[in-house]
Amino acid sequence: MKNIEINLNKENYSNPIDKNQKRIKNHRIAATHLLTAAKYHLAAATHHEEGNHQKGEESMIAAHGQVTLSNKAQKAGVRQHAING
Numbered sequence: 001m002k003n004i005e006i007n008l009n010k011e012n013y014s015n016p017i018d019k020n021q022k023r024i025k026n027h028r029i030a031a032t033h034l035l036t037a038a039k040y041h042l043a044a045a046t047h048h049e050e051g052n053h054q055k056g057e058e059s060m061i062a063a064h065g066q067v068t069l070s071n072k073a074q075k076a077g078v079r080q081h082a083i084n085g
Contacts, residue, residue: 026077033070037063 040063047056 023077026073030070030073030077033066033073037066037070040066 040059044056044059044063047053047059
């Protein structure tokens, strides 16, 4: 069991377990979006190989959207790391 240091001053109180759960959640969200983006990129490559460039472009745009969502989750995690240490 980990030793947890808790500041009982209500103004500065923070629960490190809650912070870690938020960080873990952000990492998982980012990873999920990146996995989905990879699937869209693979689909785009397949569509282009088959000559269906319209579907390839649509898959590429979907992949880009997933990467953007992943970046947002990562930025939220970076802010938490920077603020909370």
